[in-house]
Structure formats: C-alpha cells, structure tokens
Amino acid sequence: MKLFSSVNDVTDLDALVAQALQLKADPFAHQYLGKNKTLALVFMNPSLRTRMSTQKAARNLGMDVMVLNVDKEGWALELRDNVIMNGTTVEHIREAAGVMGEYADIIGLRAFPGLKDRDEDYTEMIFNKFVQFCGKPVVSLESATRHPLxxxxxxxxxxxxxxxxxxxxxxxxxxxxxxxxxxxxxxxxxxxxxxxxxxxxxxxxxxxxxxxxxxxxxxxxxxxxxxxxxxxxxxxxxxxxxxxxxxxxxxxxxxxxxxxxxxxxxxxxxxxxxxxxxxxxxxxxxxxxxxxxxxxxxxxxxxxxxxxxxxxxxx
Amino acid sequence: MKLFSSVNDVTDLDALVAQALQLKADPFAHQYLGKNKTLALVFMNPSLRTRMSTQKAARNLGMDVMVLNVDKEGWALELRDNVIMNGTTVEHIREAAGVMGEYADIIGLRAFPGLKDRDEDYTEMIFNKFVQFCGKPVVSLESATRHPLxxxxxxxxxxxxxxxxxxxxxxxxxxxxxxxxxxxxxxxxxxxxxxxxxxxxxxxxxxxxxxxxxxxxxxxxxxxxxxxxxxxxxxxxxxxxxxxxxxxxxxxxxxxxxxxxxxxxxxxxxxxxxxxxxxxxxxxxxxxxxxxxxxxxxxxxxxxxxxxxxxxxxx
Amino acid sequence: MKLFSSVNDVTDLDALVAQALQLKADPFAHQYLGKNKTLALVFMNPSLRTRMSTQKAARNLGMDVMVLNVDKEGWALELRDNVIMNGTTVEHIREAAGVMGEYADIIGLRAFPGLKDRDEDYTEMIFNKFVQFCGKPVVSLESATRHPLxxxxxxxxxxxxxxxxxxxxxxxxxxxxxxxxxxxxxxxxxxxxxxxxxxxxxxxxxxxxxxxxxxxxxxxxxxxxxxxxxxxxxxxxxxxxxxxxxxxxxxxxxxxxxxxxxxxxxxxxxxxxxxxxxxxxxxxxxxxxxxxxxxxxxxxxxxxxxxxxxxxxxx
Structure with missing residues (x-):
C-alpha cells in the first residue's frame, strides 16, 4: 500500500480488518518491520486520538515518529499555484511536502476542509498536492472529505x-x-x-x-x-x-x-x-x-x- | 504504586529517596522494565523541568513517551458534569481521559488550579476526574494543590x-x-x-x-x-x-x-x-x-x- | 567538538563534508554511539527543516531526542542581566540553560535576532549566554548571525x-x-x-x-x-x-x-x-x-x- 486515503485504497477489506484484530492480540510481533524507519505526522489542525493512536501504532511496529504541528511550530503554507507569495504564507506546499519526504519513510497528514469552496474541498486539493510532492507513502489523518483511519x-x-x-x-x-x-x-x-x-x-x-x-x-x-x-x-x-x-x-x-x-x-x-x-x-x-x-x-x-x-x- | 499524587501515596519514604539516589548512580540499569510500555505526558499548562525531566526518566527506563499539550494541540476540555456542551469546550474529560487510557500504560497529568473556587481546587476536581476515568496509573505533574515530583x-x-x-x-x-x-x-x-x-x-x-x-x-x-x-x-x-x-x-x-x-x-x-x-x-x-x-x-x-x-x- | 556555532568551530572542513557524505551512504552505521545519549532541541523560533532533519540525524545515531518549543510550551525567558524580573519574563536564561544542561548530553538551540540592536545581535548575546550556562556541547540551530548546519x-x-x-x-x-x-x-x-x-x-x-x-x-x-x-x-x-x-x-x-x-x-x-x-x-x-x-x-x-x-x- 502506497496511499491510504479512502476505502478504495484497500484491496482486501476483510483481510485488513482481520490484520488489525490480530495486531490487537499481539501488538509487538512485528517490531523488526519498522526498524530505522521514520513516520512523520503532520498536523495542519488539532488532534488527540489520531495523534496518540498513530504514534502508538508506529512505535508498536518499531518505527521512529516525528510530530509536526505545521502551523504552530512552522508557518502558514501556501496552497495555491501561480501566486506571488507576498502575503502571510511563508512556504509553498510544493517545497514543504518535498522536504518532509526527504526526512520520513511514511507521512501522515491531517488537513481539514475550509468548508467554503466545495470544489476545492471535494477535489482534496491540499491532500492530493501533498501526496504529489512529498514522494513518499501517505496516510490520511483526516482530509477534507474523508477520515479513513x-x-x-x-x-x-x-x-x-x-x-x-x-x-x-x-x-x-x-x-x-x-x-x-x-x-x-x-x-x-x-x-x-x-x-x-x-x-x-x-x-x-x-x-x-x-x-x-x-x-x-x-x-x-x-x-x-x-x-x-x-x-x-x-x-x-x-x-x-x-x-x-x-x-x-x-x-x-x-x-x-x-x-x-x-x-x-x-x-x-x-x-x-x-x-x-x-x-x-x-x-x-x-x-x-x-x-x-x-x-x-x-x-x-x-x-x-x-x-x-x-x-x-x-x- | 498505582497513583502518585501526594506523599500519602508513598508507603516507604526513605526507600523511595534511596531508590532515586541509586538510579542517579546507575541510570540505565532497568531499561528492560519499560520495554513496550508507553508514558503519556498530558499538559494542560506550560512546563519546562517537569516536561524534560519526566521524559528523560521514562526513556532511562526504556519506556516510550508521548507528549500532549492538550489545549494547544487538541482543544478545550469540559470539566463540569451535567452540562449541555454548546459553548467553547469540545470534549469532556470523561471521554478524553478514557481515550488516553487506551493509548498509554502510565499517564502523567499537569492541571493547575483556577485560583478562583477554593473548593473546586482543593478537592482536586480535575485531577481526580482524570484519574477516575483514564483507568491507568497516574503521576501528578503538578495538580491544583500539590507538586509531588x-x-x-x-x-x-x-x-x-x-x-x-x-x-x-x-x-x-x-x-x-x-x-x-x-x-x-x-x-x-x-x-x-x-x-x-x-x-x-x-x-x-x-x-x-x-x-x-x-x-x-x-x-x-x-x-x-x-x-x-x-x-x-x-x-x-x-x-x-x-x-x-x-x-x-x-x-x-x-x-x-x-x-x-x-x-x-x-x-x-x-x-x-x-x-x-x-x-x-x-x-x-x-x-x-x-x-x-x-x-x-x-x-x-x-x-x-x-x-x-x-x-x-x-x- | 564541543561547540558548533560557526565555520571556525570546524578543524577540518573537507573531512567534515566527507563524513556527511559517508553518513548519507550508510546512515545507520554508528547507532551504538548515541545509545543512552539525549539531544534536546530548544526552539525560541519556528522551524521545519532544522526541527525534522536534526531529529532524524540524532535518531540515526541512536540518540534520544527531546524537542522543546520554549516560548509555546514553556514561557518567556529573561535575557538581560541585573534586572528585577517584575514584568512578563518568567525565567532567566541562566537558570533555564543550566537546567536543560542537566537533562541532555547535547543541546541544539535556535535563537533568531531581534533585528533592532545590532550590537546585541552581533555579539550573539542569547546564544553565547545559553552556551555559557548550560554546561553541555551546543549545536546552533540558527543564531542571530549564523546558520552553520x-x-x-x-x-x-x-x-x-x-x-x-x-x-x-x-x-x-x-x-x-x-x-x-x-x-x-x-x-x-x-x-x-x-x-x-x-x-x-x-x-x-x-x-x-x-x-x-x-x-x-x-x-x-x-x-x-x-x-x-x-x-x-x-x-x-x-x-x-x-x-x-x-x-x-x-x-x-x-x-x-x-x-x-x-x-x-x-x-x-x-x-x-x-x-x-x-x-x-x-x-x-x-x-x-x-x-x-x-x-x-x-x-x-x-x-x-x-x-x-x-x-x-x-x-
């Protein structure tokens, strides 16, 4: 699996559910899998359950985890193309996503909808640009229109x-x-x-x-x-x-x-x-x-x- | 020990002090103890020493640590019972604590007093509710009336x-x-x-x-x-x-x-x-x-x- | 190396560059080096690349990492000497740096210039005080006048x-x-x-x-x-x-x-x-x-x- 953004990214739903229940019964059986692998969790919005449960899941698999609250610890990202960035956005999602892809093996991204422009939200503009430019497998931590985890x-x-x-x-x-x-x-x-x-x-x-x-x-x-x-x-x-x-x-x-x-x-x-x-x-x-x-x-x-x-x- | 909130939770004060000094002399002697165990540090207020020293202590014991600044990375918690939550609080401490208990083996909580309602502060309303609902051992990282660490x-x-x-x-x-x-x-x-x-x-x-x-x-x-x-x-x-x-x-x-x-x-x-x-x-x-x-x-x-x-x- | 704040702290530039390229070819070859060692990354200003890349570097070497956003998770530090701290600063850099030195083996510090007082910025007042009082090796994560990493x-x-x-x-x-x-x-x-x-x-x-x-x-x-x-x-x-x-x-x-x-x-x-x-x-x-x-x-x-x-x- 290279992308987990919707049910359509799952090839065998029953097998995935069975796998989850098996991991619940034996959480630490696969710690070798994540050795020297890094998960970056990138939050553009608040999170409690997703933040903690995904960290725990990654550590159970032996992965390292880096959490980035991009707005609070970094800065506002520009999401539109072909603009002169002379306003409040400091970095374009093209560079930000590309750079994060250099530091992680898998990236989780949370990006809520603006609830103003339905086309922008329903084309998953932010999430899809991030996927396109980061060059690494991406897990949705809730996007504009879906929350698959x-x-x-x-x-x-x-x-x-x-x-x-x-x-x-x-x-x-x-x-x-x-x-x-x-x-x-x-x-x-x-x-x-x-x-x-x-x-x-x-x-x-x-x-x-x-x-x-x-x-x-x-x-x-x-x-x-x-x-x-x-x-x-x-x-x-x-x-x-x-x-x-x-x-x-x-x-x-x-x-x-x-x-x-x-x-x-x-x-x-x-x-x-x-x-x-x-x-x-x-x-x-x-x-x-x-x-x-x-x-x-x-x-x-x-x-x-x-x-x-x-x-x-x-x- | 299932709770560390005051001196009354300590059965042998001299032994605990001696243990601390022994760990200072040999910090990494018990790393097997914390293997596959997770400490969640939950901050409702700022922290420097407690935040860093408790992380270090847990890692010395081989534990994983997750830090949650609940107000900044999550949202405002409701602490009162029997209210209609139609204001600014987004989640009740009953659910928040219960959920955190699902993701951690031990939880540290910092919750300062409001300094307005003495009864509320001195009954340790917030801290005790958290303990009650999280279902896991809890370490006080400073509560309304005590700072036992x-x-x-x-x-x-x-x-x-x-x-x-x-x-x-x-x-x-x-x-x-x-x-x-x-x-x-x-x-x-x-x-x-x-x-x-x-x-x-x-x-x-x-x-x-x-x-x-x-x-x-x-x-x-x-x-x-x-x-x-x-x-x-x-x-x-x-x-x-x-x-x-x-x-x-x-x-x-x-x-x-x-x-x-x-x-x-x-x-x-x-x-x-x-x-x-x-x-x-x-x-x-x-x-x-x-x-x-x-x-x-x-x-x-x-x-x-x-x-x-x-x-x-x-x- | 006890301090990395400028090119003048490097004794052999070619060797350091060659070392970096060697690590790129074989990132996990030295994981024993960092065992039981802790890097504290202290940010007085926002960061994305420095935050993530330095974490990754430390983990590749087997170190533990603690990240502290000192302003957001802690409080405002006093940087001037001989003042009565009756304003908005809560802790002096002398104590803050000293305490952090107790919890880490190496410390990274980011401290941007104020861009108002050139002497203060160009004497690296903040960075140098931190180095002086923390008592541990310090890596600059960008100071007032340099960004050596x-x-x-x-x-x-x-x-x-x-x-x-x-x-x-x-x-x-x-x-x-x-x-x-x-x-x-x-x-x-x-x-x-x-x-x-x-x-x-x-x-x-x-x-x-x-x-x-x-x-x-x-x-x-x-x-x-x-x-x-x-x-x-x-x-x-x-x-x-x-x-x-x-x-x-x-x-x-x-x-x-x-x-x-x-x-x-x-x-x-x-x-x-x-x-x-x-x-x-x-x-x-x-x-x-x-x-x-x-x-x-x-x-x-x-x-x-x-x-x-x-x-x-x-x-």
Missing part, C-alpha cells in the same frame, strides 16, 4: 462486537452548534457500503451527504424508523453538502436518549469523538451500557497499525 | 547534600507580582512534615497555608528567626489561602540576600524554579555558593524515575 | 553536485516583503570563503553584508555579471546591515528567472528554504531542472549527523 477502526469495532452476521448499522445525524465537515460521515458511509452490513443513514432534510459516498445505503429522514432492530448506531453531526457548509434549520429533536434505543437490537452506540455531551449525545447513553465510544477509540491503534504494517511491507 | 526531588536533594542528621529546613515566602498557586509550598510542607528534618515555615501575615499540609511544622512570621541555624532554605512565593488566591499587602522586605544568610548554618538555598530574579530571589544568592537550584532541578529526573520504576513494577 | 549542508550539496573542481558559487540577494536576518547569507559567505570555490556575492547597494563574513569573496552590485559561468547560484533575501534591519529601496529587478540563467554554466539554483515563490524565486526556476532546493534540504540530515557524530565521539 477512523472508518477502519469503526469497522474493526463492529466486526469485533457484532453478535450476528450482517448486522444492521445506522448512521444518524446529531445536532451541533457550528458547521462540521462531512469527512467522518462520508468516510463511514463509503466503508459501510463496502462492508458486509445492512447500512442505513438517517438525517434531517437538507443534510443529505454526497451520493458519491452513499451508494448502496438505505437513506431515510425518520430516525426512529432507522433505529428499529439496529445493532450499531453511529452518531455524528455534519453540515450540509448543499448549500455547502451551512446548517439548515432542524425542528425535530435528533438527540438520542435511552428511550430512543428501545426499538433497537440492544444496539451499541458509536461516535468518532470528540463528542459534545447533551448536544450530540446524552449523558445517559454515554455513561450507560450501550456506549462503546472509548473502546472504539482504543481500536484506532490497531487500525493505524494494520495500515502502517502494509505500507512498511511495501517500502 | 518536585517535593520528592527536593527531599532527594536535601538527603544528598545534608551535612548533619535531622537538618533544619526552612520554607520561606518570597514576593511576586501575580498570585501563584499554593501547590509547591503545600506539597513541600507535607513531605517535610513526614521526613526526618526540623521543619519551619516563615511567611507574612495573611499567607498561612492550609493546616492540612503543615501538621508538625513550626510556623512563624519572622523570617530572620526562622533562618537561624538553618541548613536548607526553600524560597517560594504563594498567594493567600484565605482570602483565596489574593495577595494581601506585605510591608516588610522578604527578598533574601547574602546578608540574610549569615545566621544560617551555611545554608543551601533551594527553589523549584522558574524563579524571578531580584523579585523572589537576589542575583547574589542565585549566582553565589549558597544556591543549589540547578542541581535540585537535575534531581527531578531521579525522582520521576524512582516513581515510574515503582509503577512499572506494579503494572 | 545550513551552510554545512550547502557545502555538502555543492561538493556532491559539482562537475568541475573549484566551481563558481554566487550568492545573490532576492526581494522580500519584510526584513529578514543576515544569518543565512553571513554563514554561507564565511563557509564559502573557507571552501575550495570561486565565491561571488551580488547584492543591491545598501545590502552589503558585514565584512567580517565576506573576507576573500568577490563583491558586486551587478547580478548578471556575477552569474556569468556560475556553477551554483544561492538565492536569499536579507535586510541591511547598515542601517541595521532596514530595507533600502531597490529599483532593479533582482528576481531570478530562467532567462537569467542563460549565461551560467548550466547552474544549479540553491535556497535554504522556506522560499516565497515569485517574490524571491520564480516558479519556472523552482519547478525546472536547475533547482536543487529539495535535494539540498535533504542534505540537512547528513550535515547534522556529521556534527552530532563528532560531538558524541568527544563526550
């Missing part, structure tokens, strides 16, 4: 915890106070559409995701209908795809509570975190027996380790 | 440099321009009260520490009286316990100079650092033969290493 | 890529929108003056460097004249030495384009990076066959590794 960890969690084959998995929209990217729901949707699950998306009118990511999913505007007999409920807020980055008004109450789960198949409740309590998800669910959010976050290590292992084997 | 390093320094048994140790208040926490003096006091020293606290009226930390100490408002025949002088500013976090006016001059040391037993002068020169402590003392402040800071490594070693042995 | 990497690059003995090397001034330090051009000049090259400096009137760094160089105000038959062109902006830190008006066009290179000996174009595209250097050069800027940045690893190796051998 999260989605792999989610699928690992579902595989690990399911109590019947082809479980019903529901992605349900949740409220928020500010517009969030569509990266996590897009990514979860495209992974679930390829996985052996019965996949349903529930969201208010106006919050439909790009159909590019939802082929094969059942889509509904009725949360309760979606939850019936569900095994896994994935809760997440996102802003509108059209009008892009906006928050159309929602009059119904989409905040899940224990009562909402009665019609499920004793569903596990998932969230990528960070979660705003009592806005996106209620205390009673997060502190109760349905929630698996911390366990799910723990699986981020094994997802990252499975991906890094494949990349190391192909260096 | 500093106090252990201080006791190691006194043990190492004393020239008579049961030395006289004086904690003396020093001036400052802004209100500082009571964590360092509280902590130093409770460690000295348990150590085999003659312990005196000198401070201006209005700066009495909570009696919870000073049981067994001689307390005086007269600095010169306190310094007579002293072997060690620990200089530190702190704000008032009552009215909490305030700075009652002080009319006498509490800034130590060489002349002030004449009546001591050729005392060593200590400070936890950072120290504001000529405000808390004079140039002539800091640059003269009495000062051991840099040596004392060096002992932070062995204090941290002794604590981490005990924790690793009990994982 | 960059210059060594530049000489390594020239040695590696030259197609004739005693190549012609031109340092040419380039435009910018704000005043930059003279550290890189000063340093490049003093290294080139000691190397076996034909060295020319071209700059507009008012931008003459201090003659302390340019002894032996040919100096001209005519860029095209300088470029004739050049093998290497080093492009860089700097502010005036006199009046210090100012930007005297320049009416000619100093921005290099492909056409400017026609009279060269098919010259390689170098830059220390970061470079502002189409302000300092044109897209067509940076994206064309003349540019070696990314390759040059890659050589930063081997320059740093050669220096660290010499220091480790002398610990």
């Amino acid at each position: 999260q989605s792999l960890a989610d699928l690992v969690t579902i595989t690990e915890l399911k109590i019947r084959s082809r479980p019903k998995v529901v992605l349900t929209w949740a409220p928020h106070v500010k517009p969030l990217p569509q990266a996590v729901p897009n990514s979860f949707a495209e992974w679930m559409c390829k996985a052996d699950v019965d996949f349903v998306i529930a969201q208010p009118k106006g919050y439909e995701l790009s159909t590019k990511f939802t082929q094969g999913a059942t889509i509904t505007y009725n949360q309760q209908e979606a939850l019936a007999d569900a095994d896994f409920i994935y809760v997440k807020n996102w802003s509108a795809y059209e009008p892009y980055g906006k928050m159309p008004e929602v009059t119904e109450d989409w905040l899940l509570k224990n009562d909402s789960l009665k019609i499920t198949n004793n569903a596990k409740v998932m969230h990528c975190l960070p979660v705003r309590r009592n806005l996106e998800l209620s205390d009673e669910i997060l502190d109760g027996p349905h929630s698996v959010v911390v366990h799910e976050a723990g699986n981020r290590v094994w997802a990252a380790q499975a991906v890094l292992k494949q990349m190391l084997e192909n260096l | 500093q106090s252990l390093a201080d006791l190691v320094t006194i043990t190492e440099l004393k020239i008579r048994s049961r030395p006289k140790v004086v904690l003396t208040w020093a001036p400052h321009v802004k209100p500082l926490p009571q964590a360092v003096p509280n902590s130093f006091a409770e460690w000295m009260c348990k150590a085999d020293v003659d312990f005196v606290i000198a401070q201006p009226k209005g700066y009495e520490l909570s009696t919870k930390f000073t049981q067994g100490a001689t307390i005086t408002y007269n600095q010169q009286e306190a310094l007579a025949d002293a072997d060690f002088i620990y200089v530190k500013n702190w704000s008032a316990y009552e009215p909490y976090g305030k700075m009652p006016e002080v009319t006498e001059d509490w800034l130590l100079k060489n002349d002030s040391l004449k009546i001591t037993n050729n005392a060593k002068v200590m400070h936890c650092l950072p120290v504001r020169r000529n405000l808390e402590l004079s140039d002539e003392i800091l640059d003269g033969p009495h000062s051991v402040v840099v040596h004392e800071a060096g002992n932070r490594v062995w204090a941290a290493q002794a604590v981490l070693k005990q924790m690793l042995e009990n994982l | 960059q210059s060594l990497a530049d000489l390594v690059t020239i040695t590696e890529l030259k197609i004739r003995s005693r190549p012609k090397v031109v340092l040419t001034w380039a435009p910018h929108v704000k005043p930059l330090p003279q550290a890189v051009p000063n340093s490049f000049a003093e290294w080139m003056c000691k190397a076996d090259v034909d060295f020319v400096i071209a700059q507009p009137k008012g931008y003459e460097l201090s003659t302390k760094f340019t002894q032996g160089a040919t100096i001209t105000y005519n860029q095209q004249e300088a470029l004739a038959d050049a093998d290497f062109i080093y492009v860089k902006n700097w502010s005036a030495y006199e009046p210090y830190g100012k930007m005297p008006e320049v009416t000619e066009d100093w921005l290099l384009k492909n056409d400017s290179l026609k009279i060269t000996n098919n010259a390689k174009v170098m830059h220390c990076l970061p470079v502002r595209r189409n302000l300092e250097l044109s897209d067509e050069i940076l994206d064309g066959p003349h540019s070696v800027v990314v390759h040059e940045a890659g050589n930063r690893v081997w320059a740093a590794q050669a220096v660290l190796k010499q220091m480790l051998e002398n610990l």
